[in-house]
Amino acid sequence: MALGFFCLALFLYLSLDPDSGYTSASAAASGEGVEITYGSAIKLMHEKTKFRLHSHDVPYGSGSGQQSVTGFPGVVDSNSYWIVKPVPGTSPKQGDAVKNGATIRLQHMKTRKWLHSHLHASPISGNLEVSCFGDDSNSDTGDHWKLIIEGSGKTWKQDQRVRLQHIDTSGYLHSHDKKYQRIAGGQQEVCGIREKRADNVWLAAEGVYLPLNESSK
Secondary structure, eight states: OHHHHHHHHHHHHHTSOGGGOOOSOOEEEOSTTOBOBTTOEEEEEETTTOOEEEEEEEEOSSTTOOEEEEEESOSOOGGGOEEEEEOTTOOOOTTOBOBTTOEEEEEETTTOOEEEEEEEEOTTTOSEEEEEEOBTTBOOGGGOEEEEESSSOSBOBTTOOEEEEETTTOOEEEEEEEEOSSTTTTOEEEEEESSOOGGGOEEEEEEEEOOOOGGGO
16 A cells, blocks of 8 residues: 555656646645645545545546546545646646635546536436546636535645535536446446535545645645
8 A cells, every 4th residue: 555655656746747846745645634735636535425536448428428437436446536736827836725615627647637527418317427528738617626615624624525516517526326337337426416415525535645835824
């Protein structure tokens, strides 16, 4: 496990934006109260089912035909890591705290595509489809999500319940116990839904977190 965290940290370090001025080593973390910073790679756990937000290089057979996004039951899977990024043209830098109400993007670490949503119907429930789209140089507003911290927290930490609301459709990132039989047997549907429900609460779980910049404290 320690070797896995080291390899992931090394990957993140080598993929940092050289113009950011960030040179500190990444730190593996799995515990309450750890600050989530831009550039960190995290797993998002669906609070109700405990499945992790997941993607893989398998397209939907309907809807957009884009790369599918699911809920994965296991903890140890490299396809469940997402890198927290700001939206283009905004001021946050790598290592800055992620503030309540911030608009962020989540980049799937393995395929480099962005967590995305639109008005296509999701395959099982017919809600808003959630997919992965684009690449390092191709991203649009369909990749933008608003971070909403439940409670009084001002910055995102591991022990906080959060919702992610899609900017273009107003849908909340949502999951439930409805599972796929074909494209990802045993994995559950992830979709968007416009109502606040218990099923659209997530928590940051395992991850490799860039140290917090002193200037953002």
